Amino acid sequence: MKDKQYQVVIIGGGTAGITVASKLKRKKLNLKVAIIDPTEHHYYQPVWTLVGAGAFNMQDTIRPEKDYIPKGVDWIKEYAEDIDPENNLVTIKNGDKYSYDYLVVAPGIKIDLSLLDGLTETMDKNNVCSNYTNPEYTWEVLQKTKKGVALFTQAPTPIKCGGAPQKTAYLSADYFRKNGLAKDVKTVLALPGSVIFGVKEFADTLMQVVYRYGMILKFYHKLTKIDAVNKVAHFTLTATDESNCIITVNDDDNVIHEEIVGEAKVTIPYDMLHLAPPQTAPDLVSKSLLAHKEGVNKGWMKVNQFTMQSPDYFNVFGLGDSAALPTAKTGAAVRKQAPVIVENILRLMDSKDILPESKGYNGYSSCPLVTGYGKMLLAEFGYGNKRMSDSLLSTFVDTTKEQYSMWLLKKYGLPILYWNFMLRGKA
């Protein structure tokens, strides 16, 4: 039975959901739009990296959700529990059903601690911290780490803002340096991949940063377990040929006492551990008819990577962290995805064809790589890790090099852009 009928229903009122709703209402004021999201708070997550380094106040990253639901949009304050694209229906937690002409799916990403052995018991405790879950605790742990190993790593699942774990490592290394602790604390960055960054121009600069701080860098380290009692992180080496043993920077004497355990298992004892926890598509998406059922994208929402349209349901679109797209999951990516969806929905309403793929989303994403207090490079790229750059910015600054101006952009400029322009549908 249909309780309510909307022209557009949006699941999720985070970065993506609010941006799409605002843009739709700006283009067509009388549209009947609903956002489904139970949250009281809207979080500006990108500056949690700075919160974790004591350079930004957590409270300033949180605002009431009600202040950002666009005027004239109905806010359904509940979890969406089921999507039935065959009948154009969304069921929410209390059982109510809402029907739609067009559906936009944007419930973000699910952090699932249970996917990593030993993590649930120790997350945000015992010096195990994460800017993804509690950046204030990261700052607390950082300040009390005076010696030993500060280990930075990530779960081997897709994660939002793939650069965030290494930004924290650089800021922490800078913190230890500034406070005269660099001799006593070894900063270790252990990554599952084979390169520090997928785009060469930025990777070159980041390797210089690693050397500058005397960090120990490990590749092919797939995190498998955290033993919080003994403060040891367990990894398997994903490339077991001889060469992977050579890919290590600044640790020829094994000063951090890494041990090879068995054929391809490695343990690293730590005093401070920062990690990106395991992340998956929300259950709502993965159990629905909209998800990939097989392959590397299993569970994530199936969309055409240019038009953002479901290949199976013409009136369903997906964007943001829950969409299966071969690019980095960031708010910056959402800013470029949202206008494509808005344009395509309005075209379909006017009985026109959607935008051709060539005029759709090009995979743009960006990662503000903070490399220390007052230093940042801005990595912008698209599908195929092709470097892209904002034409205005790149006229004035070389964004592949560390810049103070980019730090100012991150700390002051981007939050203003986010709250006042992007969420208002103006950017």
Ligand SMILES: Cc1cc2nc3c(=O)[nH]c(=O)nc-3n(C[C@H](O)[C@H](O)[C@H](O)COP(=O)(O)OP(=O)(O)OC[C@H]3O[C@@H](n4cnc5c(N)ncnc54)[C@H](O)[C@@H]3O)c2cc1C
């Ligand atoms: C530490 C950290 C650093 C980051 N740094 C950057 C950066 O520097 N630059 C950058 O661009 N991005 C960065 N990001 C990533 C960025 O914040 C996300 O990519 C962006 O918020 C994704 O938008 P979204 O709308 O898909 O998800 P979100 O903004 O997370 O919103 C999802 C919304 O869906 C709601 N929801 C969930 N389930 C349901 C349900 N069943 N029913 C209804 N509603 C539901 C939630 O309540 C939430 O409001 C960072 C993230 C983190 C954690």
